[in-house]
Amino acid sequence: MKKMISCWALLFIAPLLLAQENPFYKNYSWEENPDFSVKASDSTSIIGLKDKIISEFIFEGEDFLEYFLEHKAVWLNSDERIEEYNKIYLPYDNNSELLVNKARVIKPNGEILELDDSKILTAENEETQRVYKFFAFEGIEKGSIIEYYYLVKRVPEYSGKRLTFQTSYDKKDVSFDLYSPSNLVFQFKSFNDLPEITRNTLSEKKLHWTMRAAEIPGLEEESQAAYKASSAFVIYKLDQNLSNNTKDITSYSKVSQNLYNFYYGEIDKRAQKKLNKFLDEAGVKPGTDTDEILRTLESYIKTNVYLGKGENVGSDLESVLNQKVASSKGLMKLFISLFNTLDIKHEIILTSDRQDLKFDPEFEANTFLNEYLFYFPKTDKYMAPTEFDSRYGFPPAYLTDTYGLHIKEVALGDFKSATGKIEYINPVPAEETVDKMIIDVNFDPEDLTVTTIKLDRTLSGYYAMYMQPFMNIIPEENKTELLEDFAKRLDESAAIKSKEMNNADPALFGIKPLQFVIDFESEAFVEKAGNRYLFKVGDLIGRQIQMYQENERKLPLEDEFTRTYYRTINVKIPEGYRVANAEDININHSFSKDGKEVLMFKSFYEMDGDTLKITADEFYKINKISKEFFEDYRTVVNSAADFNKVTLVLEPK
Structure with a gap:
C-alpha cells in the first residue's frame, strides 16, 4: 500500500504527538441476532433497512490513512431484485487493503445463512487487468434480507469526497460518521435535502461528525433529468490543521x-x-x-x-x-x-x-x-x-x-x-445549433397518391459536430447511406432520384452548415378517399417525440444544448383542387421567462398562387426548466408531435 508522506508529513507532524482513541473499527461488528422490521406493500420490491458509512482518518507511524466501512441491509422481494443483488462488488485496488468482509442472508423465516470465505470471490477484468472482489450470495428467496459490511484501509481522499445516500428505493436507518485526529478539521456540505452533518462534541481525543436520517425516500429516474446530480449526497473536505494553524488546506x-x-x-x-x-x-x-x-x-x-x-x-x-x-x-x-x-x-x-x-x-x-x-x-x-x-x-x-x-x-x-x-x-446560443429543412412537394398529375419531394436539409452547431469534422475519414459508402437515410427516415420505401452533400469539408465546421439535398419519390404521404385525397403533411418533418407524464414531475428538466429548428414546406396544390382544412396547420405555443420568449413552436401557412407555403419553426433557448414549469415545456415539445398529426384534405374545387 502506498504511503502518504511528502509534504503531508510536514503538515501533519504535530498530531503525531497527540493521544488518540482506538480506531472505531476495533469494536465494530454486526448484531448476532438482527431484528429488522419490514413494512411494505405487495408491489414493493426492495427496501434499504440499513445504510451506514463510517470513515476515520488516522495516523499510523508516518502514514496518514483512512479506514472506511460500509454496512448495508437490503430487503428483496422480486426475482429481478434478487438477480440484481446476488453479487456485491467490493472496493479493491493497489491503494487499498480489504481488512474485513462479512455477508449473510436472513430468510423470511428468520434463518441466517452466513457466507464463508469461499463465497467471497476474486476476478479480473480481461480488458483492464483490474482485480476486484465480490460477495456471491446464495439462498436468497423473495422476502429475504441480504446484509453485509466491509472495511477498507486505504490512501485517504480529503480534498473533496462525495458520498451519495439516495437511490431509486426507500432507505431506512441511514447514517454517516467521520472521525479525525483532534487537530484536523473537516468541512461538509449536504445537497438535495440530505440532513446537515453536525459535530458530535462527546469525543475528547478525536473529532467526530455525524448525520442521521430515519428515512430517505427513493428517487425515481425521470426523462431529461440530471438524476445523479439531483440525488441526496454529501461532499466533505479537510479544511484546517489546528496544530500548526494551517487554514484552507483544500482551496x-x-x-x-x-x-x-x-x-x-x-x-x-x-x-x-x-x-x-x-x-x-x-x-x-x-x-x-x-x-x-x-x-x-x-x-x-x-x-x-x-x-x-x-x-x-x-x-x-x-x-x-x-x-x-x-x-x-x-x-x-x-x-x-x-x-x-x-x-x-x-x-x-x-x-x-x-x-x-x-x-x-x-x-x-x-x-x-x-x-x-x-x-x-x-x-x-x-x-x-x-x-x-x-x-x-x-x-x-x-x-x-x-x-x-x-x-x-x-x-x-x-x-x-x-x-x-x-x-x-455560458451555453452556446440556440441560434448556433440549427436544423433547417426546406421541402418542396409536387403531386404526380396522373396519380395524386404519388409525390415528388425535394429535401434540402442543413445542420449546424451540435447537430453537425458529430459528422462534419470527420467527413474526410468517413468511407464513401457510409456517406451515401447517411444521405439516403434522411429520406428513408420519412419513407422507408422512398425511391431516391438524386442526392448530394455540400460543405462536407471538416475545415468548414462552425463556418458553413453541413447540407444534404435529396430528391425522392414516395407513395407514403397521400391516400385516396373517394374524390378527395388525404395528404399527411405533418410526417414530412420527421417523427417528433411526444412527452407523456402520468405522474407529477419530481425533478427539474435539463436539456443537453439549446437549439433551433426552421422548417419550410412548399406544396404545389394540384390543378383543380383546394385545401379544405388549412387552418389545422396553425399551432402556436410558447413559454416566456423574465419577459423573453425562450421556448416556442409555431406553425402557420400562406397561399402564394397555387403553392401552399407552410412554416413550422421551433426553438429552445434555455436548457433548464424547473418542475413547476414542466407542463409549459411539455406543451411546446408536444406541439411538434401535434404537427406530425396534421393531415390536409385535398378536395375538388
Whole structure:
C-alpha cells in the first residue's frame, strides 16, 4: 500500500504527538441476532433497512490513512431484485487493503445463512487487468434480507469526497460518521435535502461528525433529468490543521497555482523549435483570424495526436511532439505551449458534468474539478482539449450552463502567476445549433397518391459536430447511406432520384452548415378517399417525440444544448383542387421567462398562387426548466408531435 508522506508529513507532524482513541473499527461488528422490521406493500420490491458509512482518518507511524466501512441491509422481494443483488462488488485496488468482509442472508423465516470465505470471490477484468472482489450470495428467496459490511484501509481522499445516500428505493436507518485526529478539521456540505452533518462534541481525543436520517425516500429516474446530480449526497473536505494553524488546506487558490506551475513552465530552445515546426505542419499561419487559427490547430491536433492511457504515456512536452502520443496532461501542455507561442490569451477552466454533479460556486472542493476546458476572452468561445468528438466553439454541452473554476495567468513586472475565479460557463446560443429543412412537394398529375419531394436539409452547431469534422475519414459508402437515410427516415420505401452533400469539408465546421439535398419519390404521404385525397403533411418533418407524464414531475428538466429548428414546406396544390382544412396547420405555443420568449413552436401557412407555403419553426433557448414549469415545456415539445398529426384534405374545387 502506498504511503502518504511528502509534504503531508510536514503538515501533519504535530498530531503525531497527540493521544488518540482506538480506531472505531476495533469494536465494530454486526448484531448476532438482527431484528429488522419490514413494512411494505405487495408491489414493493426492495427496501434499504440499513445504510451506514463510517470513515476515520488516522495516523499510523508516518502514514496518514483512512479506514472506511460500509454496512448495508437490503430487503428483496422480486426475482429481478434478487438477480440484481446476488453479487456485491467490493472496493479493491493497489491503494487499498480489504481488512474485513462479512455477508449473510436472513430468510423470511428468520434463518441466517452466513457466507464463508469461499463465497467471497476474486476476478479480473480481461480488458483492464483490474482485480476486484465480490460477495456471491446464495439462498436468497423473495422476502429475504441480504446484509453485509466491509472495511477498507486505504490512501485517504480529503480534498473533496462525495458520498451519495439516495437511490431509486426507500432507505431506512441511514447514517454517516467521520472521525479525525483532534487537530484536523473537516468541512461538509449536504445537497438535495440530505440532513446537515453536525459535530458530535462527546469525543475528547478525536473529532467526530455525524448525520442521521430515519428515512430517505427513493428517487425515481425521470426523462431529461440530471438524476445523479439531483440525488441526496454529501461532499466533505479537510479544511484546517489546528496544530500548526494551517487554514484552507483544500482551496482553489492552491489548485490554480499548482496547475499554473505544472503547465506554464519555461520552454527550452529545443522544445520551442519543435513547437514552431509543429505549427508549420498544422498549417497555422500567425496573424490570421483567431477563430481560424484555433479551428486549424485543434483539428490538426485531434487528427494527428493520439490520446493514450496508462502510466507509460508521456506528459512531457518533447515526448508528445516527437511521438504524437499524449496523456491528458501531455495534451494540455501541448495546447497551452502552442497558445503561448502564438500569443493567444486563454484561461484554463475546471468544471464538472452537470448531469452528474453541479458545480457549487460556494463550497470549494476538488470533487467539482473533473473536466478541462479552455476559454478564449477575445472570441468568447470554449474548447475541450481532451474531448476528440468536440470542436472549438462547441464544447461538450453538459460542461456548459454551469459554473467552473477559471484559471488565468497574471503578470506583475517579470513575475508571473495565476489567479482562480469561479465564473459561469455560458451555453452556446440556440441560434448556433440549427436544423433547417426546406421541402418542396409536387403531386404526380396522373396519380395524386404519388409525390415528388425535394429535401434540402442543413445542420449546424451540435447537430453537425458529430459528422462534419470527420467527413474526410468517413468511407464513401457510409456517406451515401447517411444521405439516403434522411429520406428513408420519412419513407422507408422512398425511391431516391438524386442526392448530394455540400460543405462536407471538416475545415468548414462552425463556418458553413453541413447540407444534404435529396430528391425522392414516395407513395407514403397521400391516400385516396373517394374524390378527395388525404395528404399527411405533418410526417414530412420527421417523427417528433411526444412527452407523456402520468405522474407529477419530481425533478427539474435539463436539456443537453439549446437549439433551433426552421422548417419550410412548399406544396404545389394540384390543378383543380383546394385545401379544405388549412387552418389545422396553425399551432402556436410558447413559454416566456423574465419577459423573453425562450421556448416556442409555431406553425402557420400562406397561399402564394397555387403553392401552399407552410412554416413550422421551433426553438429552445434555455436548457433548464424547473418542475413547476414542466407542463409549459411539455406543451411546446408536444406541439411538434401535434404537427406530425396534421393531415390536409385535398378536395375538388
